Amino acid sequence: MDRIIITGGKPLKGRIPISGAKNAALTLLPCALLTDEPLTLRNLPRLADVDGFGHLLNQLGVSITVEGSKPDEFGRVMTLRASNIASTVAPYDIVRKMRASILVLGPLVARAGEATVSLPGGCAIGMRPVDLHLKALEALGAELEIAAGYVKAKAPPGGLRGGEIRFPIVSVGATENALMAAVLAKGTTVIENAAREPEITDLAKCLIAMGAKIDGLRTDTLTIEGVDELHGATYAVMPDRIEAGSYACAAMITGGSLELVGARKETMPSIFSGLQDAGAIIEDTASGIRVSADGGIKPLSLATAPFPAFPTDMQAQFMAMLSLANGTSLLTETIFENRYMHVPELNRMGADIEVRGRSAVVRGVEKLHGAPVMATDLRASMSLVLAGLAAEGQTEVNRVYHLDRGYERLEEKLQAVGADIERAGAG
Numbered sequence: 001m002d003r004i005i006i007t008g009g010k011p012l013k014g015r016i017p018i019s020g021a022k023n024a025a026l027t028l029l030p031c032a033l034l035t036d037e038p039l040t041l042r043n044l045p046r047l048a049d050v051d052g053f054g055h056l057l058n059q060l061g062v063s064i065t066v067e068g069s070k071p072d073e074f075g076r077v078m079t080l081r082a083s084n085i086a087s088t089v090a091p092y093d094i095v096r097k098m099r100a101s102i103l104v105l106g107p108l109v110a111r112a113g114e115a116t117v118s119l120p121g122g123c124a125i126g127m128r129p130v131d132l133h134l135k136a137l138e139a140l141g142a143e144l145e146i147a148a149g150y151v152k153a154k155a156p157p158g159g160l161r162g163g164e165i166r167f168p169i170v171s172v173g174a175t176e177n178a179l180m181a182a183v184l185a186k187g188t189t190v191i192e193n194a195a196r197e198p199e200i201t202d203l204a205k206c207l208i209a210m211g212a213k214i215d216g217l218r219t220d221t222l223t224i225e226g227v228d229e230l231h232g233a234t235y236a237v238m239p240d241r242i243e244a245g246s247y248a249c250a251a252m253i254t255g256g257s258l259e260l261v262g263a264r265k266e267t268m269p270s271i272f273s274g275l276q277d278a279g280a281i282i283e284d285t286a287s288g289i290r291v292s293a294d295g296g297i298k299p300l301s302l303a304t305a306p307f308p309a310f311p312t313d314m315q316a317q318f319m320a321m322l323s324l325a326n327g328t329s330l331l332t333e334t335i336f337e338n339r340y341m342h343v344p345e346l347n348r349m350g351a352d353i354e355v356r357g358r359s360a361v362v363r364g365v366e367k368l369h370g371a372p373v374m375a376t377d378l379r380a381s382m383s384l385v386l387a388g389l390a391a392e393g394q395t396e397v398n399r400v401y402h403l404d405r406g407y408e409r410l411e412e413k414l415q416a417v418g419a420d421i422e423r424a425g426a427g
């Protein structure tokens with residue numbers, strides 16, 4: 001298994017190109033199932049999860065061509081075509097490796113009238129149930145049967161029917177499945193308490209480009225007029241707000257200044273307000289946003305919550321940054337029940353963090369020390385890389401396959417702005 005070796009202490013300066021958003025790509029790819037015409041997606045990030053989703057779609061009968069892009073270019077152009085649906089089964093061995101596979105459920109039932117999808121099961125950060133995905137499909141008339149770890153969903157005769165979906169809590173994935181199912185349902189669907197994450201807006205804009213009728217973008221109430229069929233389209237994936245926020249933390253934790261090329265401020269309101277409160281200087285540039293450290297890091301109190309509040313996917317990265325703050329910070333994780341796996345590893349690097357229930361008390365220390373550490377999940381891995389970039393000495397991050405799921409060519413991007421970082425084979 002690959003490792004990443006970092007010698008910390010260098011302020012990072014320069015420009016980092018921000019790739020297409022993983023969490024937008026993973027909900028745009030299954031849209032190809034909703035039409036027999038080609039869907040071309042541009043600015044797709046080169047990530048393990050994107051490749052994995054492509055493999056699943058192949059198994060369902062989707063043909064995929066990837067337009068050659070030069071090795072040093074970021075972003076790929078992928079054209080997907082589901083002329084026919086060859087299979088409506090998403091098998092356990094694929095779903096268990098990539099939970100986002102559950103996002104084929106809505107499109108398959110909408111297009112093919114049925115789907116059999118392995119229940120994804122939990123992951124490192126929590127139980128990750130999908131009950132809200134299933135309730136949404138039932139509200140559109142689907143009949144569900146759960147057996148042997150699979151959910152089998154069947155549309156009623158004549159196909160899914162528009163309905164009222166009221167989510168008791170905000171769920172990004174369930175909103176995405178509901179939206180992709182509703183666009184071909186007969187009649188009107190209203191989704192209340194819909195997630196408002198920018199990736200949902202990206203999905204809605206892509207579906208509208210394919211001929212869907214959706215109102216209420218960027219709000220918590222989406223109204224969908226079902227149409228008989230959708231057509232092909234070309235759509236560019238939005239830039240990754242979490243990747244951009246992660247590199248902004250790299251600028252702060254190393255005392256440097258990084259331009260996040262392609263980042264879109266309106267998708268990152270609470271990330272930038274958090275960085276400013278921590279003492280960052282944020283400047284708009286011709287091609288993105290520059291984030292610069294300005295002396296020390298100020299302590300913060302932050303709670304994660306659905307967009308537009310502070311995103312749970314940035315909690316671990318902020319924690320690494322705040323471990324060097326001039327004072328004590330309080331972080332509260334309200335979305336997932338087990339998203340503090342980075343804490344013991346950061347403490348092994350000299351941080352002083354104490355988890356108390358859903359909160360973590362982060363007492364700022366003078367410095368961090370390099371150490372061999374273990375990545376457990378995607379964003380925890382990034383927090384360890386960030387700590388390594390600031391630590392004195394060498395840090396070795398193991399199990400970097402977690403990182404490869406969400407950060408395109410991480411070492412190259414960081415080397416280009418002065419980081420002493422390299423990937424090595426198994427130790």
Ligand code: EPZ
Pocket residue numbers: 022023024026100126127128129130131132133134169170171172173174197312313335336337378379406
């Ligand atoms: C998406 O996961 C993202 N993944 C996650 O990013 C992100 O952390 C999360 O949204 C929250 O923003 C992708 O987009 C591929 P949820 P998702 O449904 O859709 C509970 C990363 O690091 N819930 O919004 O699975 C759930 O347990 C990943 O890029 C139910 O109870 O998240 C959680 O407590 C990690 N029942 C809360 O809702 C359900 O049916 C929010 O989960 C669904 C969710």
